[in-house]
Amino acid sequence: MIHKLGQVMLYVTNQDKAVEFWSDILGFRIIADQKEHGMRWIELSPSKAADAWTNILLHNKELIAKMSPELNLGTPSLMFFSNNLYQLYTDLKDKEIIVGELVQMGTNRIFNFADYEGNYFAVMEKNDTV
Structure with a gap:
C-alpha cells in the first residue's frame, strides 16, 4: 500500500542552474548530488527533516529523453x-x-513563480507547515 509520495522528478536543461535556483533562491537543502553510469x-x-517531505529530484532532461523517449518530460504542476x-x-x-500577482482565492492567498527555465510553480499560504 502506498503511504507517501517520496520524490517528484523535475527534468531540467541545466542541472547546475536548477540547483542554484532551488537551493540558493528558495532555500531547499541538498540531500544528495550523485553521479553514476554517466x-x-x-x-x-x-x-x-528530508524524510518528512516529498523531495525534488533534478534530472538532466536531454539525457533522460535519450534513455527513455516514452517518458513525459513536462514540468509537473506543483503547489x-x-x-x-x-x-x-x-x-x-x-x-x-x-x-505572479499575490491573489486571494477563497480563504487563502496564493502566487506563482518561475524558475530559471521558465517553469511555473505555485505557493499557497498555509500556516500548519512545519
Whole structure:
C-alpha cells in the first residue's frame, strides 16, 4: 500500500542552474548530488527533516529523453505551502525572480513563480507547515 509520495522528478536543461535556483533562491537543502553510469541526479528537500517531505529530484532532461523517449518530460504542476507567504513573495521579487500577482482565492492567498527555465510553480499560504 502506498503511504507517501517520496520524490517528484523535475527534468531540467541545466542541472547546475536548477540547483542554484532551488537551493540558493528558495532555500531547499541538498540531500544528495550523485553521479553514476554517466547520469547525475540531485535530491533537494524544503526541510531539514528530508524524510518528512516529498523531495525534488533534478534530472538532466536531454539525457533522460535519450534513455527513455516514452517518458513525459513536462514540468509537473506543483503547489507549495508557506507559513509566511508575503515574506516569501517579497524575497523572490527582491531576488528578481518572476512572480505572479499575490491573489486571494477563497480563504487563502496564493502566487506563482518561475524558475530559471521558465517553469511555473505555485505557493499557497498555509500556516500548519512545519
